[in-house]
Amino acid sequence: MAKVAKKVAKKAAARKPVSKPSARRPVKPSPRPKPEPSISVNKERFTLHGFALSGPTYTVALMLSLCRHPFSYIHVNLREGAHKQPDYLVKNRYGQVPCLRDGQVFLSQSAAILEYLAGKLGKFDGKTEFEQQRVREWMFWIWDKLAAPIYRLRQRARGLRQFGDEVKVMYDSEARSALAVLELELSKSEWLTGRKPTIADIDAYGVIRYAAEAGLDVQAYPRLAEWKKRFEALPGFATPEQLLPLESRLL
Numbered sequence: 001m002a003k004v005a006k007k008v009a010k011k012a013a014a015r016k017p018v019s020k021p022s023a024r025r026p027v028k029p030s031p032r033p034k035p036e037p038s039i040s041v042n043k044e045r046f047t048l049h050g051f052a053l054s055g056p057t058y059t060v061a062l063m064l065s066l067c068r069h070p071f072s073y074i075h076v077n078l079r080e081g082a083h084k085q086p087d088y089l090v091k092n093r094y095g096q097v098p099c100l101r102d103g104q105v106f107l108s109q110s111a112a113i114l115e116y117l118a119g120k121l122g123k124f125d126g127k128t129e130f131e132q133q134r135v136r137e138w139m140f141w142i143w144d145k146l147a148a149p150i151y152r153l154r155q156r157a158r159g160l161r162q163f164g165d166e167v168k169v170m171y172d173s174e175a176r177s178a179l180a181v182l183e184l185e186l187s188k189s190e191w192l193t194g195r196k197p198t199i200a201d202i203d204a205y206g207v208i209r210y211a212a213e214a215g216l217d218v219q220a221y222p223r224l225a226e227w228k229k230r231f232e233a234l235p236g237f238a239t240p241e242q243l244l245p246l247e248s249r250l251l
């Protein structure tokens with residue numbers, strides 16, 4: 001415990017600005033305190049519970065892959081209702097996939113899991129408190145405006161959700177508006193929050209990956225198409241098919 005405290009104090013000292021801020025200079029917000037990144041890779045640490053066709057499951061698997069962190073995978077059979085059984089509900093109270101086990105704890109909600117992993121593994125987070133806030137903003141927006149219409153259109157195309165043409169037109173228009181927001185933003189910077197990819201990009205990619213299945217052509221948005229290509233060139237990138245097996249896979 002004392003060792004950890006010493007380490008944290010040392011880190012804090014290293015972050016101190018060299019010069020004293022003048023009275024007039026605005027005080028910079030300090031980044032949110034992060035848990036100590038785990039340096040050594042413990043292969044048995046993470047177990048992802050998910051479903052191969054699930055976009056949110058892919059997003060978490062993608063984050064682990066980009067962080068070069070191995071993980072065990074448990075197939076949750078959504079078709080047989082395994083996600084609503086008591087033994088799964090104790091892991092994920094929402095009765096949804098994904099769910100990530102880290103040691104003794106189970107984590108839910110893919111965007112929240114990305115944020116957790118960014119802190120734990122010390123990768124793909126914003127560098128300052130302000131940048132972290134931007135990242136969070138994007139992730140809220142992604143689930144509100146981007147994921148909802150795209151995933152619903154995809155579910156309809158796969159026959160997993162039924163709704164009429166009028167509703168389809170509405171989701172289609174909502175999805176296109178969201179893609180236009182991304183297009184505009186990516187004409188200003190290479191990645192969603194600046195010059196480095198963050199969990200906001202990973203979260204967005206986890207949805208954009210399925211745009212074609214939802215009947216949307218990403219190529220119609222040139223900046224977004226370039227971003228997608230850039231993303232796919234990141235070290236550790238892998239497709240859903242490469243990351244999510246149809247059966248459980250233990251390390």
Ligand SMILES: N[C@@H](CCC(=O)N[C@@H](CS)C(=O)NCC(=O)O)C(=O)O
Nearest residue numbers: 054055056095096097098109110111
């Ligand atoms: N916001 C959740 C969404 C998870 C979600 O919708 N999972 C789907 C599979 S892609 C699911 O479990 N559906 C079954 C259900 O909701 O009953 C997340 O990001 O984890």
